[in-house]
Amino acid sequence: MRRHLYQAGGLFFVGLGIVGAFLPLLPTVPFLLLALFCFARSNPAWEQRLLDHPTYGPPLRQWRERRAIPRRAKKAALIAMAVSVGITAFTAGWPWVLIPAGVMVLSGSWIWTRAE
Numbered sequence: 001m002r003r004h005l006y007q008a009g010g011l012f013f014v015g016l017g018i019v020g021a022f023l024p025l026l027p028t029v030p031f032l033l034l035a036l037f038c039f040a041r042s043n044p045a046w047e048q049r050l051l052d053h054p055t056y057g058p059p060l061r062q063w064r065e066r067r068a069i070p071r072r073a074k075k076a077a078l079i080a081m082a083v084s085v086g087i088t089a090f091t092a093g094w095p096w097v098l099i100p101a102g103v104m105v106l107s108g109s110w111i112w113t114r115a116e
Contacts, residue, residue: 003042010038010046017056025080029059029073036060068115078108 013035020026032050039047051057051064062068081104089097 006038006042010035071116
């Protein structure tokens with residue numbers, strides 16, 4: 001039963017990753033990392049297919065081996081978060097802008113301090 005739940009979770013996260021590949025502000029690799037986690041516990045062949053993918057395999061392997069995020073991905077994440085803060089400031093205004101700004105400071109600093 002547990003194996004089937006992990007497999008379903010892996011497929012769900014691969015689906016979200018595919019959607020994220022086409023939508024600009026939805027991340028792809030974090031969802032594929034979750035899928036990798038699920039497939040490692042349910043279907044090692046699908047886990048290996050993700051790791052061998054020509055585009056998404058290298059960042060997945062870098063994260064697994066060294067907990068590393070490429071500099072380009074770091075910049076993209078921080079720019080996306082900054083755009084989110086700007087949109088919130090423009091649409092919702094003060095004090096609501098403090099929520100995404102706080103999230104950006106916390107998660108952005110964590111992202112920036114990861115190995116490359």
